Amino acid sequence: MLFDMEHLVQLEQIAQIPGFEDAGLETAQAVLEECAKLCEGVVAPLNVAGDVNPSSFKDGVVTTTPGFADAFKQYAQGGWQGLQHPTDFGGQGLPKTIGAACIEMLNSANLSFALCPLLTDGAIEALLTAGSDALKAQYLEKLVTGEWTGTMNLTEPQAGSDLALVRTKAEPQADGAYKVFGTKIFITYGEHDMADNIVHLVLARVAGAPEGVKGISLFVVPKFLVNADGSLGQRNDVHCVSIEHKMGIKASPTAVLQFGDGMAASIADSAGPGAVGYLVGEENRGLEYMFIMMNAARYAVGVQGIAVAERAYQHAVAYAKERVQSRPVDGSVKASATIIHHPDVRRMLMTMRASVEGCRAMATVAAAAYDAAHNHPDAEVRQQNQAFYEFMVPLVKGYSTEMSLEVTSLGVQVHGGMGFIEETGAAQYYRDAKILTIYEGTTAIQANDLVGRKTGRDGGQSAKAIAAQIAKTEAELKASGTVTALAVAKQLGQARQAFVQVVDFVVAQAKADPNAVYAGSVPYLLLTGNLVAGWQLGRSVLVAQELLQKGQETAFMQAKLTTARFYAEHILSRVAGQADAVLNGAASVMALPMEAF
Amino acid sequence: MLFDMEHLVQLEQIAQIPGFEDAGLETAQAVLEECAKLCEGVVAPLNVAGDVNPSSFKDGVVTTTPGFADAFKQYAQGGWQGLQHPTDFGGQGLPKTIGAACIEMLNSANLSFALCPLLTDGAIEALLTAGSDALKAQYLEKLVTGEWTGTMNLTEPQAGSDLALVRTKAEPQADGAYKVFGTKIFITYGEHDMADNIVHLVLARVAGAPEGVKGISLFVVPKFLVNADGSLGQRNDVHCVSIEHKMGIKASPTAVLQFGDGMAASIADSAGPGAVGYLVGEENRGLEYMFIMMNAARYAVGVQGIAVAERAYQHAVAYAKERVQSRPVDGSVKASATIIHHPDVRRMLMTMRASVEGCRAMATVAAAAYDAAHNHPDAEVRQQNQAFYEFMVPLVKGYSTEMSLEVTSLGVQVHGGMGFIEETGAAQYYRDAKILTIYEGTTAIQANDLVGRKTGRDGGQSAKAIAAQIAKTEAELKASGTVTALAVAKQLGQARQAFVQVVDFVVAQAKADPNAVYAGSVPYLLLTGNLVAGWQLGRSVLVAQELLQKGQETAFMQAKLTTARFYAEHILSRVAGQADAVLNGAASVMALPMEAF
Missing domain, CATH: 1.20.1410 (I/LWEQ domain)
Known part of the structure; x- marks a missing residue:
């Protein structure tokens, strides 16, 4: 990671950009080392537990795997959620180039766990870019500090890749807010017990809006309404009605959310059913704002591919250095040797290693372009870097995740029969990875x-x-x-x-x-x-x-x-x-x- | 299947070979149709059940998924286990060219279920080729009729691909039998409740045998000893001590078997511990005989790859014809259309289809070569076909199973987010297929x-x-x-x-x-x-x-x-x-x- 930062993107040059003065190599190294401690000591040990004992659902309540809530508290208190976000809202203000490396480590440690911060990052990006000052003031700091978490509510049963089919409705209220009604599915961390509030960013149609994607607006719908002083108010009318039974990333709850079915106990006292929502930016520009979240999330999912592939590689290398089986074909050892001596095991390990290093280098270069595109003082440099970054996003997302399918499959293969046994651990990466080529836009x-x-x-x-x-x-x-x-x-x-x-x-x-x-x-x-x-x-x-x-x-x-x-x-x-x-x-x-x- | 049989291998010519006179196209069609009925009506409906409610283990007893035992009884009574086996022992004596198509259907229906007959076929081949007349008389008809089932006991914790490391011992007894001691792992259907007896074919070393693979012998070790009249005698000293928790093919029990630990209740009355075994062929030629089983099984595992890929294809086509999402890029439909209209969905479906058809054609041609190699009256024709068949076995096994990983992955992908949800069914094929590139010899x-x-x-x-x-x-x-x-x-x-x-x-x-x-x-x-x-x-x-x-x-x-x-x-x-x-x-x-x- 440091090699890529130092030599492929010249982090020291990024540190010349105003605002990134402290983000040189020394900072990068210190941040990576701290992040590694948290990932290795706290988050990685929960990975298998999350698979064996996933999030569960009962009576509208989602209980995450034991240990997750505490780990997330440590993550938030360490300031990791705010790593790339503005210091104005409690963040660290570091470049994406460094942030992406931390995100990779977190995902290597535990793909399911890392999804919660990943979605929160998307919500932060959307509010930063398109939110009103009032929305920013009320929500951003809580999200940036990890006190609350965020979600992206796009998909409905009939509307997956095709957002033109979104049916969720938003009705304007006298006070300037909206009431939201509809069903959203596949909402990652749509309900959980790891934070005090959940800030849903929801695509919906205002009555009378144009058909298709040009009539979609974006709303903030908090799980708990927020009082003027920032304290939590009454429960909003949005509820988790079930979570999915998935092949992988089992610890991350994938929720079906019902907006506006009048189930909240407090609804009876108030102005009838409907989830209270607040418009982000202007009406009918929701798709545009959604792409802000989406682009941040797409890049991050590409990093997830690199991360799970790196983990699978490390797991396979450890086994290949330990498992003794058969004599080397070149006669270099006269007895059965560790399988890393065998050419095809080497070929598999090298394929895994080279794929990960190639994709990581690509992602790092893209992150540096993002940093320059958003922060460089020269407009032309910004524009060139923006064009380059935008070209890179589908590659980082599409290619790195497809790569992760091959690499995690090879990871199982290196283990032979043991790879197919769940206790070995290699199979989990194979199962987990398969979502990466699908969510946040299929390949x-x-x-x-x-x-x-x-x-x-x-x-x-x-x-x-x-x-x-x-x-x-x-x-x-x-x-x-x-x-x-x-x-x-x-x-x-x-x-x-x-x-x-x-x-x-x-x-x-x-x-x-x-x-x-x-x-x-x-x-x-x-x-x-x-x-x-x-x-x-x-x-x-x-x-x-x-x-x-x-x-x-x-x-x-x-x-x-x-x-x-x-x-x-x-x-x-x-x-x-x-x-x-x-x-x-x-x-x-x-x-x-x-x-x- | 019939196209391949009629045009790529000229089944009518195979039907000229003495012994295959009845095996023309009409027979093939009738057999395939009957097989399809059983697969569709009885075996396929148990596939999901086997995944959700796998075989379980308690106190040495393995209970298979409800319905499996009854389905296996129907399979046996229909004469399907004996399809390719000699009429002398109660089989149908049909060519492998037809048998392979039936095996494909059975595996498409239910990979886990089909493994039991697959292993029994291997045991039958080994006994037919190398068993004494006494062993043949005692075991073959029961195996061919499906009254009993067979297993292959090769792997030990330290000996996977490297059979030189086998440690299981066989001690000669005064009566000409042996007593077998050791631990075997990864024994597919090593214990179950679907048949009255299980005939284990076990690799072991006789004391004083040469080191390495040249000192391995093959033994028949039945779960229940067999009396002279063919009735079942006392429980042999071989026991299942656990079954594995696997990523896929969960309904097929993968047993750890302990030979000779003296646990059988009847042991106390008899001559002390040790699993009674009978030598197959000559001492120290076990590896050679094992390769007979292995080659039959390798070909069959290649067919498993084709089978699960075909199932994944059919599943994906059905979804692609039903799921409505997005307008076609060519403007041929002016509204959201079924996803089979979209070029990349087509590309995925065509990749699946073409891969399956190509591998099936290859496997059919290989099967026809096997039939000619074993039955043609002309020695030169036999020899040519044998050479061709032997060249084909690693391709059918290696290429078709690697293909099945790609195809089952595309099967999930066609389903989008739904593919990652277990209830959809596509994920099971992806999980099941991953063992195919591993067992019976990795790629x-x-x-x-x-x-x-x-x-x-x-x-x-x-x-x-x-x-x-x-x-x-x-x-x-x-x-x-x-x-x-x-x-x-x-x-x-x-x-x-x-x-x-x-x-x-x-x-x-x-x-x-x-x-x-x-x-x-x-x-x-x-x-x-x-x-x-x-x-x-x-x-x-x-x-x-x-x-x-x-x-x-x-x-x-x-x-x-x-x-x-x-x-x-x-x-x-x-x-x-x-x-x-x-x-x-x-x-x-x-x-x-x-x-x-």
């Missing part, structure tokens, strides 16, 4: 975003700018002339050329033949994520070579070289097939008549 | 077999013979000149050329640099399975085109063309990357020092 939704908003809209300009930067890295690798650099440059060059071809295809066909473009949208995303991750590892090769010449951290830098070369030869080399699928494969995707399925 | 073990015994040993001759046949198919496709045929031929040609390069590399380096070869063994296996499955779909194109010209089954044949083309462009196209990993990727697999992991 297909990320791919649509990449094809449409991120590639088609600017005619491939952002994509080509990245290709040009990659070509520069290739040239530097070739100039260095080492075996590793040349091997990486070769694969990088082939992948970049395939990428450019695919971008041209996407831009040319986007309007003429949308089916053809969208038939290849996921292969395009996987190709692009693969390329960008490989590129960052290529940049790492240049850094590592330079530092090796200076005699610095020899073993670590050698490992970087090997890992980057493995990535290039085993993973970047998949790009040829991915490009084929986009460029030649569209016709056969849509050709089968529906009734033939 | 790496299959790949070692492919590299060593199947490629290296004959200097690549079998591999090259297959490449030559593929080239013939390419030529025929090119000659037909249709768009589909040319598209398939192009990808097939590239893949075959890559395959030949890889085979040359494997043969050349196998002894010189074993690490380099084994570093690429799994990519080599995936490449080869991919190629062979694609080849069989290429052959399907030729058949479908011919039948379309004759006006036969138009929609079905059109779908074959589309599916084959999709496979070529989206899956066969992965071969380039797989070849790169083998040819260029070896160095980086082994380069990282152990302590750097």
